Amino acid sequence: MGRTRKGRAISGFVIVDKPAGITSTSVVNKIRWTMQAQKAGHAGTLDPAATGLLAVALGEATKVLPYVTDALKAYEFTVRWGQETTTDDAEGAATRSSDLRPSDAQIEAALPAFRGDIMQVPPAFSAVKVEGERAYDLARDGEVLDLAARPLFVQKLELTGRADPDHAVFEMVCGKGGYVRSIARDLGRSLGCLGHVTQLRRIWSGPFSLHGAVAWPEIEAVGQGEALDARLLPLETALVGLPECRCPEASVALLRNGGAAMVFPADGLQWGDEAWASREGRAIAVGVYESGTLRPTRVFAA
Incomplete structure (x- = not known):
């Protein structure tokens, strides 16, 4: 006899505007506790220092997380020139420095090499697995890692602001598996001035945006119960990129x-x-279409 899950059988997405200083897992655990959900997950980890959109899936919506994780995502980030760090962001210790500062024209000239299909080496402090262990655990233990480059699609990378010679603000739209910290590190190296991320914010992910996202203070202000139920988006929101088939009751x-x-x-x-496949707007299954029929690969409870 199967074990009965504790909690409420609710499904859908809660879009959270994650603040700096907490992990993505902590956000998921807080939402799950607050809404007393049986099951929860998230689409695309944000670093603890990063802010912005985190799509938290509850219940049956966890089955469609890959469609959000695999979708394009947009980030705004600030690079500080003149210094590389162990973590490729401001959290790490400085490893190298440079007095050089690039001009706007030099930055613009370097950006095309980081657009389209590129290869990217993840940061040493990342969740990439090395022989079954997370890279950040090995890096914290002092191991020098030689991580393999991975493919990344960058649809857009633009310089959007320059507060002073030491900093530059960018907007990037990329596919699954992109590390903004690696972009900052590699761009600094290509310009000869070195660089690391000082601010990072995800502004949209697949079908979800920060418009209407739940702010962290609102989440902290409520206890367990139904207070956030009105902020729940249907799981069907994650399927907008797939063709929809209507199915008869039978x-x-x-x-x-x-x-x-x-x-x-x-x-x-x-x-x-x-x-x-849908019935009266509700998702029944995801699958492969075969001449008038759908062969399901994911099914959703009523």
């Missing part, structure tokens, strides 16, 4: 039991495309 039970069933396809849907 198909609902079949799909939820993991069987292929008839659907009414969206325009232009082709054999083998990934799509999601």
